[in-house]
Amino acid sequence: MSAFTLREWETLPHGEGDGCIPEHFAERLAALAKKSTFVGSSGGGVLEDRRHDLRARGVVGVLATDECSLEILPKIDVEVQGGEAMQNAAIRKRLVHMLAVALDLKIETGQITELDWQRETLLEILIRIFCSKLIDAVRRGMPRRYMVQEDDLAALRGTLDLPRQFTRHAATPSRLACKFDELSEDIALNRIMKATVAHLFRMSRSPSNQQRLRELAFVYADIAEVAVSSLKWDEVVIDRTNRAWQELFGMAQLFLRSRYQTTSAGAGRGTALLFEMNTLFEEYVGRLITRALARTEYRVSLQGGRLFCLKSLDDERAVFQTKPDILIWRDGRVVHVIDTKWKRISSRIDNRKQGVAQGDVYQMMAYAQLYRAPRLTLLYPHHSGLGATELIHARHRITGHATILEIASIDVANGGNIIDRLQSLLLSSELTAELSV
Incomplete structure (x- = not known):
């Protein structure tokens, strides 16, 4: 199967040579992309199918048809030695890290070699991680729960179901309508795992992943097969008896629930695992800030306020x-409002406004009026065009207010000590002093 990789906002030309995609492949991928919920009113939310090329937008992930696949990676400036394959490998690592933080998953990647990061797509890497975790979990034993069973037996077991006894066995009193509890593996959590294995087998194109999934399908042979739309997600209870399955349950939601789209009909037949980078960046930063302020006097709420x-x-x-x-709250009042934007701003040398959208500034002015916070921050991803220094690039006072609006960036390509770097942004002595005024 032909495989192509593209970074967001870049183009992949039509054609037959190296670095090009055949037009019939481009048409099928574009048709699949149009079935995504990220399409929007213009129909180009994932891919723009232009006359001579495909152009990726602000959605990343994998689109796959029977004959070809397209991996869209985020535009992250990584500093690695080597060619494009090495750079893509480094971006995949950062994207997996962002997903793990945003979705509160503990994803271990130690068993994945550097070569695997280079040659496998994001989808195959996530499938491999899921398979490895699931194989380890089932070796320790599947979770089980007591389930109410009903059966007609020669001897009483549990309690007698009187209505059924007097209706079904009135003429055959030798059979007893029993109702009893039995420890069973055929529970909602295992049904979800089986559905995930079956779904990933249809999505995967990697022979090694397909082999792992076949082995897991055999393990789950005795578990009832349930359609994804009929799975009982609400019946799953994660407690001390099955705590080890929490990460697997989270990954199953990643594959089967609202964060991706799957199609299997018409010209757009295929599968997709897609993530909107603006939303992913927001959740990633929000969870990191929550960790950064966990042991301070501040309290963090995500997507809160709602005034x-x-x-x-x-x-x-x-x-x-x-x-x-x-x-960010302190002593019962909002002291800091942060809005994240997955956009590439420019340096102040290039543009005094730094490419910040006027609508974003108006939005922050509304927050200043409603939440009375003394400090506002528009937070963007850092990139090499902004220089070596991340975090605060410009500070402005909103006209008629004492409120300060900051333009800042955080380097998602550098995962090292990122909590400390965020604390530096949030709790620097100069700015904290201003909040007390």
Whole structure:
């Protein structure tokens, strides 16, 4: 199967030579992309199918049809020696790390070699991690629970189901309608794992992953097969008896629930595992900031606030609700509002406004009015064009307010001591002093 890799906002030309994609492959991938919920009203949310090329947008992941696949990687500036394959490998590592943080998963990648990172797509790497974790878990034993069973037996077991006894066995009293508890592996969690294994087998194109999935399918042969749409997610209870399955349950949700789209009909037949980078960046930063302030006097809420901008004069109904990405509280009041934006801003030398969208500034001004926070931050991903220094690049005072609006960046390509770097942004003595005024 032909495989192509592209970074967001870059193009892949149509053609038959190296670095090109045949037009019939491009058409099928574009048709598959149009079935994504990220498409939007313009129909180009994942891929733009232009006259001479495909152009990726702000959605990353993998699109796969029967004959070809397209991996879209985020535009992250990584500093590695080597060619494009090495750079893509480093980006995959950072993307897996961001997913692990954002989805609160403990994903170990120690068994994946440097060569694997270079030659496998993001999808195959995630499938391999899932298979390895699941194989280790089932070796220790599948989770089991007591389930209510009903059966007609010669001797009483459990309790007698009187209504069934007097209706079904009135003429055959030698059979007893029994109701009893039995320890069973055929439970919601195992059914979800079986459905995930079956789904990934259809998605994977890696022979080694397919072999692992075949072995796991054999292990789950006695578990009932349930359609994904009918799985009982709410029946799964993670407690001390099955704590080791929490990460697997999270990964199953990643593959089977709302964070990706799957299609299997018409011109767009195929599968997709896609992530909107703006949302992923927001969740990644939000969880890191929560960790960074965990042992301080500050409290963090994500997608909180939810104050309304307007009230109707007719019926006092509130409209235009706000949902700031990150609110930082102290002593019961909001002291810092942070909004993340997965956009590449420019240095102040190139542009005094740094490429910050006017609409984003208006949004922060609304937050200043509603939440009365003395400090606002627009936080962007750092890149080499901003120089060697991440974090705060510009500070402005909102006209008519004492509120400070900062333009800042965080380097997601550098995962080392990122908690400490965020603490430096949030708790520097100069800025903390201003918050007390």
